[in-house]
Amino acid sequence: MRSALSSTFALFQKDLQSELRTRYALNALLMFVVTSVATILFALRSDQPSPSTLSGMYWVVVFFTAMSSLSRIFVSEEERGTTMTLQLVASPSVVYFGKLIFNAVLTISLTVAVTLLYTIVFSEYFIIKSSSIFFATVLLGSLGFAAAATIIAAIVAKANTRGTLYPVLSFPILIVLLMTVMNATTKALEGAPFSDALEDFQILAGYILVMTGGSFLLFDFVWKD
Amino acid sequence: MTYVKYGSIILITLVIVAGIGIPMSLEPAGFFEFPLIPGLEDKARNIFFHVPTAWTSVLAFLVGTFFGIRYLRTKNIEDDYKSVSAAGLGLLFCILATVTGALWARFNWGTFWNWDPRQTSIFILLLIYGAYFALRSAIESDEKRASLSAVYSIIAGLTVPFFVFVMPRMMAGLHPGARDDPSGKGPLMQSGMIAGNMRVFFYLSLLGFTLLFIWLLNLRIRAARLEHEHSRQQH
Numbered sequence: 001m002r003s004a005l006s007s008t009f010a011l012f013q014k015d016l017q018s019e020l021r022t023r024y025a026l027n028a029l030l031m032f033v034v035t036s037v038a039t040i041l042f043a044l045r046s047d048q049p050s051p052s053t054l055s056g057m058y059w060v061v062v063f064f065t066a067m068s069s070l071s072r073i074f075v076s077e078e079e080r081g082t083t084m085t086l087q088l089v090a091s092p093s094v095v096y097f098g099k100l101i102f103n104a105v106l107t108i109s110l111t112v113a114v115t116l117l118y119t120i121v122f123s124e125y126f127i128i129k130s131s132s133i134f135f136a137t138v139l140l141g142s143l144g145f146a147a148a149a150t151i152i153a154a155i156v157a158k159a160n161t162r163g164t165l166y167p168v169l170s171f172p173i174l175i176v177l178l179m180t181v182m183n184a185t186t187k188a189l190e191g192a193p194f195s196d197a198l199e200d201f202q203i204l205a206g207y208i209l210v211m212t213g214g215s216f217l218l219f220d221f222v223w224k225d
Numbered sequence: 226m227t228y229v230k231y232g233s234i235i236l237i238t239l240v241i242v243a244g245i246g247i248p249m250s251l252e253p254a255g256f257f258e259f260p261l262i263p264g265l266e267d268k269a270r271n272i273f274f275h276v277p278t279a280w281t282s283v284l285a286f287l288v289g290t291f292f293g294i295r296y297l298r299t300k301n302i303e304d305d306y307k308s309v310s311a312a313g314l315g316l317l318f319c320i321l322a323t324v325t326g327a328l329w330a331r332f333n334w335g336t337f338w339n340w341d342p343r344q345t346s347i348f349i350l351l352l353i354y355g356a357y358f359a360l361r362s363a364i365e366s367d368e369k370r371a372s373l374s375a376v377y378s379i380i381a382g383l384t385v386p387f388f389v390f391v392m393p394r395m396m397a398g399l400h401p402g403a404r405d406d407p408s409g410k411g412p413l414m415q416s417g418m419i420a421g422n423m424r425v426f427f428y429l430s431l432l433g434f435t436l437l438f439i440w441l442l443n444l445r446i447r448a449a450r451l452e453h454e455h456s457r458q459q460h
Contacts, residue, residue: 160365
């Protein structure tokens with residue numbers, strides 16, 4: 001019997017490998033980021049976006065891109081009919097944490113892509129003046145995103161209208177997180193000292209703990225048929 | 226249940242008649258005159274309807290989540306009827322609270338919607354109810370629908386403390402008792418801010434709406450049970 005930690009990692013590796021083979025999520029994600037940023041550019045034209053507008057737009061792009069790809073992690077298992085096998089070979093908590101790690105990695109790479117693109121296209125306005133706040137926000141925000149999105153993905157995978165249902169179910173859960181990260185990102189762009197954003201980080205850390213803990217306890221009921 | 230039914234009818238009728246009928250004056254004399262507060266005036270009467278509907282919608286959410294948790298433990302479909310019936314009523318009262326609140330906001334604060342923290346929270350509560358029913362309509366199997374929607378309502382319930390404790394700190398509000406309110410914690414939490422006779426009718430209204438919720442919940446649970454029986458006989 002392998003330890004839970006190594007099985008979790010094995011499951012993550014399996015998802016990563018199958019993703020790298022097809023690049024289904026990665027390609028869709030990248031195209032989604034490019035198209036939504038292009039739309040924002042068309043909408044803004046020659047306007048000068050303020051830090052709060054930019055941080056809002058940043059997370060809008062992250063939210064909708066994440067909504068287009070994070071549910072795949074469970075939906076693909078249902079579509080390929082591999083759910084039963086996974087139920088046999090791994091315990092629910094191993095499955096949950098394996099999928100959570102994969103979604104967290106995917107969200108972090110997504111924020112990296114959006115950040116790079118923003119620094120290129122909004123080179124005059126999107127200037128990260130306080131990088132410590134920015135990196136902490138993006139990291140904690142991605143983890144919180146992944147925590148909430150993973151359990152909702154598990155729920156949605158069992159329903160019929162998956163594509164449209166996913167953002168509908170996720171938005172009310174994510175709204176606290178979105179408001180907090182937008183707030184903190186604005187502070188990072190305005191160059192506030194790190195202590196100013198400490199309260200936001202406490203909220204984010206609390207959110208991650210509550211969501212991960214709650215999902216971990218409830219995952220059994222979703223996963224087992 | 227008969228007591229609950231007639232109790233709610235009598236109390237709510239009394240509150241409607243008294244709440245709208247009792248005159249207001251700047252210097253109230255006796256029990257049958259409400260104080261007239263400049264700037265608030267007759268709009269203050271809305272407190273008898275707006276606050277109790279908001280209270281009932283939160284109560285319904287808690288009841289729905291409670292029976293959701295019980296369903297996950299017992300797997301008894303009866304608990305799912307209770308949970309979904311409470312959620313349906315919660316949505317109804319949530320809409321009523323939003324509408325009465327928006328009207329009050331229009332005539333007291335100038336616009337129907339200001340994104341005050343409590344308006345934001347009730348908007349999110351509406352979204353949660355909407356998502357809950359969207360999820361239920363997308364699952365065919367009864368057991369699966371019951372357990373998945375129970376899990377969703379618990380997950381949604383986990384974010385509620387953030388709205389109650391976090392949001393008011395992040396932004397200033399217009400409701401009494403918000404962060405920058407100089408008068409303190411709001412009229413319901415503090416004594417002396419609401420006239421004694423209004424307080425009496427307010428609590429009667431709270432009780433009346435709670436009884437109304439219990440009565441309607443009972444009706445809906447019985448209807449759900451009958452519907453289930455009916456569909457089982459057809460198969």
